[in-house]
Amino acid sequence: MRERMRTMRLYIADSTDNLRTIALKYEIGIKELICLNPHIIDPLSNIAGQQVKLPPLKGLSDKNVDLPPCTLQLINPEAREQWIPLSSLDEMQHKEYDVLIVGTGAGGGAVLRRLIQQLANSGKRIGVLERGGLLIPTHAQNIETMTSRRVFDYYSSQANYIDNYLSGQIYALGGRTLFWSSTCPRMTDSELLQWPIPLSELTRYYDLAEKALSVTPNFTKGAPLTQLLLDRLQRNGYPDATDEPLAVNLEPPNAFGVMNSNPVFSSVHFLAEALNYPYDLAIHARVVKVLTDQNRCVGVEVISHNKQTFTLKAKNVVLSASTFGSAQILLNSDIEGRAIGHYMTNHSRVLGLGQINRNEFPEVLGPLRILVPGQIDRPYQIQIIGPDNYPWVQYAEQPLREKWSFFLATLGKVETRYDNYVSLDPVKRDKDGVPELNIHFSYSAKDEEVIRLMGEGVKQAAAAMNAALVSDEGPALCQLTIGSDIHEMGTCRMGEDPSTSATNHFGQIHGITGLYVADNSVIPTSGTANPTLTTVALAFRTADEIAKQLK
Ligand SMILES: Cc1cc2nc3c(=O)[nH]c(=O)nc-3n(C[C@H](O)[C@H](O)[C@H](O)COP(=O)(O)OP(=O)(O)OC[C@H]3O[C@@H](n4cnc5c(N)ncnc54)[C@H](O)[C@@H]3O)c2cc1C
Known part of the structure; x- marks a missing residue:
């Protein structure tokens, strides 16, 4: 039977x-x-x-049915699978990698995604090491319970601060892209012309990055509040004001049942796309040093969450551990270079709180996101965001009120100076025994002049929109604390001259074969644009160079 x-x-x-x-x-x-x-x-x-x-x-038990039993294993009680395939450092230490990527934020995710495209079916071995764990599997805004306010509060509760500098780092798979606001402008041409890469090439990589991040100006296209204020700005002295370009996938699900459940981009999306090709990913794997032999990179030293030390072998290492993380690893490895850790820059910020009367606008306000880009004679960018804390869809759930507020948030160009730098503390060590990072940063007289101009600019833009600058709590126009931009850059800046740059124009550390950096730290000058799109574009270019060397 x-x-x-x-x-x-x-x-x-x-x-x-x-x-x-x-x-x-x-x-x-x-x-x-x-x-x-x-x-x-x-x-x-x-x-x-x-x-x-x-x-x-x-x-x-179905005693009366004469069918053979199903042999598919529908449930595996022994399985220990996660939502993304993981490897252990124990396994990884026995392999030699063609490329090891350190960090999974914007830079690390982009390098992985591009390398996988370039090296498909080549048999090259790629590994990824992430200091943090699995916090959330998508951008926080894609989680249904999140309002914009809760996204920010959740970010604040998870962020790690270095030396009280107000830029919270996220140690988790996806890095800070789990929480970013996804604003994606390009740097201005006048800025890019000072960089060590031809403008035409940068333009090509920006095109690729925008496609990969699904950057679109259409998130607010047609939203009544945005359109009315944009129209006022364009008629009153800001012809270049636009709908804000955002990394949000607005494509509807297609006819074959492909679902788009992750509209707001995070680099988990890159890690997922890369799964078409096998790569090893270890979490809770903190790289503390890169290892070199006769000016060639040969691997990394890693600490696991239970403080075990592993040595991993690699022909190429890409540091994408962020402006602070990558500089800390290089300094801790005694890699030589006058510029390593120096030339740190960021964006200064002035915030205006605008107010509009409800009765001036149609019934439905819609989200508000407008960008006034920087220019040669405007060394700052203005983002107009609202209403209130609801630039995303959840605002629709809020009760109707007579007055709504919105933000005029500026990003000011900050000079690139040797005297702004990070260094290792000679005494203090963190819980992994790594020397703590100290940040030495101040604004120059020129930076302070930009801050003054931003204050004037906010007043002028508010007037152009016929909006009052009003706040019920505190000043309606204020300067934000240093570091609150969360855009620090430059500690491994690109350039041709090793005395003023840590990496060459491909992001390779001067004088060390096989050691690359691909994150915000390679950006040579701050410009006025939010940095992540640029980091992704440069990381794609670095990946192309590595793939070329490997072929
Ligand atoms: C609330 C918020 C809003 C933002 N809004 C915008 C915006 O609208 N537009 C914009 O352009 N930018 C925005 N940003 C900034 C944006 O998130 C960063 O520019 C971008 O994430 C930087 O990428 P990165 O690769 O340099 O660093 P991260 O994304 O921080 O990634 C670094 C990764 O390296 C890992 N790591 C660190 N040290 C080690 C180590 N020793 N070993 C292994 N792994 C390590 C970290 O855990 C992390 O995963 C925002 C950020 C925040 C927090």
């Missing part, structure tokens, strides 16, 4: 259980229970927390 389809049951033992008590409780013969659970040697031993297999319920 054919064996009938049987549905095994699973039971998790509690602190009072052994096989005998379970046999009694479920009226099962002890011999049958022992046969089903050969991993439990002693039927009287305490098995709290363990899975115990029980025979199927009588009523569930």
Whole structure:
């Protein structure tokens, strides 16, 4: 007689259980229970927390159906799978990697995604090391319970601060792209002309980056509040004001059932796209040093979350651990270079709180996101964001009110100066025994002049929109704390001259073959644009160079 389809049951033992008590409780013969659970040697031993297999319920077996049992393994009780395939450092230490990427934020994700495209079917071995764990599997804004306010509060609760500098780092798969606001302008041409890469090439890589991040100006296209204020700006002295370019995938699901459940971009999207090609990914794997031999990179030293040290071998290492993280690793590895850690820059910020009267606008306000880009004679950018804290869809759930506020948030160009730098503390060490990072940063007289101009610019833009600058709490026009832009850059800046740059124009550390940097730290000058699109474009270019060398 054919064996009938049987549905095994699973039971998790509690602190009072052994096989005998379970046999009694479920009226099962002890011999049958022992046969089903050969991993439990002693039927009287305490098995709290363990899975115990029980025979199927009588009523569930389909005695009268003459079909063969299904052999597909529908449930694997032993599986320890995560939502992304993971490797252990234990396994990784026995391999030699063609490329090891350190960090999974904007830069690391972009290098991985591009390398996988370039090296498909080449048999090259790629590894990825991430200091943090699996915090959330997508941009926080894609989680239904998140309002814009909650995204920011959640970010603040998870952020790590260095030396009280107000830029929170996220140590988790995806880095800060799990929480970023996804504003994606390009740097202005006048800025890019000072960089060590031809403008035409940068333009090509910007095109690729915008496509990869699904950058679109259409998020607010047609939204009543945005259109009215944009129209006022364009008519009153800001012809270059535009709908803000955002990394948000607005493509509807297509006819074949492809679902788009992750509209706001995070670099988890890059990690997912890269899964078409096998790569090893270890989390809770903090790189503390890069290892070199005769000016050639040969691998990295890594600390696991239980403080075990591993040495991983690699022909190429790409540091994408952020402006602070990558500089810290290089300094801790005694890599020589006058510019390493120096020329740190960021964006200064002035914030205006605008207010509009509800009765001036149609019933539905819609989201508000406008960008006034920087120019040669405007050394700052203005973002107009609202209404209130609801630039995203959740605002629609808020009660109708007579007055709504919005932000005029500026980013000011900050000079690139040797005297702004990070260094290792000679005494203090963090919990992994790594010297702590100290940040030495101040604004120059020129930077302060830009801040003054931004204050004037905010007043002028508010007037152009016929909006009042009003706040119920605190000043309606204020300067934000240094570091609140969360855009620090430059500690491994690109350039041709090793005395003023840490890396060459491909992001390779001067004088060390196989050691690259691809994150915000390579950006040579701050410009006025939010940096992430530029970081992705440069990281793609670095990946292309590595792929070329490997072919
Ligand atoms: C709230 C918020 C809003 C923002 N809005 C915008 C915006 O609208 N537009 C914009 O352009 N930018 C924005 N940003 C900034 C943007 O997030 C960063 O520019 C971008 O993420 C930088 O990429 P990165 O690769 O340099 O660093 P990160 O994204 O921070 O990634 C660094 C990664 O390296 C890992 N790491 C660090 N040290 C090590 C180590 N030793 N070993 C292994 N791994 C390590 C970290 O855990 C992390 O995963 C925003 C940021 C925040 C927080």
